[in-house]
Amino acid sequence: xxxxxxxxxxxxxSEKTTAKAVKKLLEEKEFGLSAYLAxxxxxxxxxxxxxxxxxxxxxxxxxxxxRTPNSNExxxxxxxxxxxxxxxxxxxxxxxxxxLQQEGAPLEGFLKYVLSNPKLxxxxxxxxxxxxxxxxxxxxxxxxxxxxxxxxxxxxxxxYSDHTGKSYQRVWQIRIENRRPDTAALGTVCIxxxxxxxxxxxxxxxxxAYLKWAGQAGYERTILPKxxxxxxxxxxxxxxxxxxxxxxxxxxxxxxxxDDGEYEFFFKVFARExxxxxxxxxxxxxxxxxxxxxxxxxTKAKLVPT
Numbered sequence: 001x002x003x004x005x006x007x008x009x010x011x012x013x014s015e016k017t018t019a020k021a022v023k024k025l026l027e028e029k030e031f032g033l034s035a036y037l038a039x040x041x042x043x044x045x046x047x048x049x050x051x052x053x054x055x056x057x058x059x060x061x062x063x064x065x066x067r068t069p070n071s072n073e074x075x076x077x078x079x080x081x082x083x084x085x086x087x088x089x090x091x092x093x094x095x096x097x098x099x100l101q102q103e104g105a106p107l108e109g110f111l112k113y114v115l116s117n118p119k120l121x122x123x124x125x126x127x128x129x130x131x132x133x134x135x136x137x138x139x140x141x142x143x144x145x146x147x148x149x150x151x152x153x154x155x156x157x158x159x160y161s162d163h164t165g166k167s168y169q170r171v172w173q174i175r176i177e178n179r180r181p182d183t184a185a186l187g188t189v190c191i192x193x194x195x196x197x198x199x200x201x202x203x204x205x206x207x208x209a210y211l212k213w214a215g216q217a218g219y220e221r222t223i224l225p226k227x228x229x230x231x232x233x234x235x236x237x238x239x240x241x242x243x244x245x246x247x248x249x250x251x252x253x254x255x256x257x258x259d260d261g262e263y264e265f266f267f268k269v270f271a272r273e274x275x276x277x278x279x280x281x282x283x284x285x286x287x288x289x290x291x292x293x294x295x296x297x298x299t300k301a302k303l304v305p306t
Contacts, residue, residue: 003144004034006054008084009063018124022063025128031135032142033059038084054084055275058146060093063127064118066105091275096146098134100127144179148188148223148269150279151175153233153303157295160235162212162246164253169237171246172281172301173214173230176269178223185223185271190231192245193268193278198261207256209249211267219248223271233267233281238295241287260285264304280304 005026009019023035036053054060062085088097101107101118119134121127155172178185192205210219214230221229232246242255243263257263262284269277283301 003058003140003142004036004056005059005061005140006057006084006088007035007037007061007063008081008088009038009061010065010067010081012067015065018065018127019063021124021128022061022131025131026061026135031140033140034142038080050084051087054087055091056147058096058144059140060088060097061131062088062097062099062118064099064101064105066102092273095138096140098131098138100130100134102127144181145177146180147275148185148271148277149177149179150269150277150303151177151228153281153301154230155301160246163250167237167239168295169235169244170297170299171214171232171235172283174233174267174279174281174303175228175230176223176277177228178225181225183273184225185274188221188223188229188269188271188274189219190233190267190269192233192247192256192265194266195257196264196266197257198259198263205256207245207247207249209247212246212248231269234265234283234301236285236287236297236299238289238297243283243285257285260287 007019007022009015009022011019019037023037025031026033026035036057038050038053062081064081085099099118100121103120103122107118119130121130152175153172154175155170157168157170160167160169160171174190176188176190190211191208192211193208194202194204196202212219212232213221214232223229235244235246236242237244240255242258244253244255262282264280264282266278266280269279281301282304284299286298288298
């Protein structure tokens with residue numbers, strides 16, 4: 001997914017049309033970014049959606065339009081926009097932030113505490129031109145992400161051994177990417193959080209130990225800038241029915257599910273100073289005993305798009 005911009009601005013009257021033009025500019029070929037246009041909060045569910053979108057964004061853009069109050073009780077700025085700015089500041093947006101303010105708009109609210117000199121614009125044309133210059137100046141890129149990225153799901157057949165024993169297995173692995181150019185993802189870990197069963201039940205995973213990183217004898221990893229790591233998420237064996245984890249849990253290895261059917265497994269990835277990343281894998285278990293010298297399992301797995 002391209003670098004994601006969270007656009008925070010008022011959407012009263014003509015402001016909405018301007019906001020759509022900003023979104024279009026960012027998503028056009030020159031920049032190729034993904035843009036999320038925050039909407040006005042109406043309920044607690046809206047707040048949760050906006051918080052999630054902001055947390056998973058790579059860049060933050062605030063546009064502070066000049067407003068003429070409709071009444072003595074009306075504000076000269078968008079309250080929701082200033083609340084989103086406070087949340088963005090709390091989530092650590094810094095150099096990955098652009099703030100534009102229309103000439104004549106008062107420097108008030110949370111804005112005056114976190115930014116003393118926002119870039120001023122006069123009208124829509126000036127706004128779009130200033131934004132274009134700032135995006136180029138700050139080198140906002142469709143290849144950048146301030147969050148860890150969960151990418152391809154792949155599988156390999158191999159002999160696997162750990163502190164609980166050795167067996168031949170098919171192992172599914174997820175690629176975790178760190179797209180930041182100057183910050184390592186220290187102490188990156190992955191756990192199985194929950195399982196959804198074929199009958200629709202969803203239960204918290206019992207084995208919550210860290211999962212193993214491929215290619216190293218460890219369950220915690222530092223992912224260097226512009227680098228990646230592969231983590232073992234699920235596995236099956238020809239000699240025992242069920243789906244297994246390669247976890248740090250030190251009890252004898254047992255399947256987390258046994259019966260054939262379609263399951264969805266929900267995982268969490270965490271690293272120091274990075275937001276938690278959630279992803280899930282759907283797997284259709286169709287286990288069969290080995291009847292020949294060649295093992296050809298029919299079990300299929302796929303990464304669920306977020």
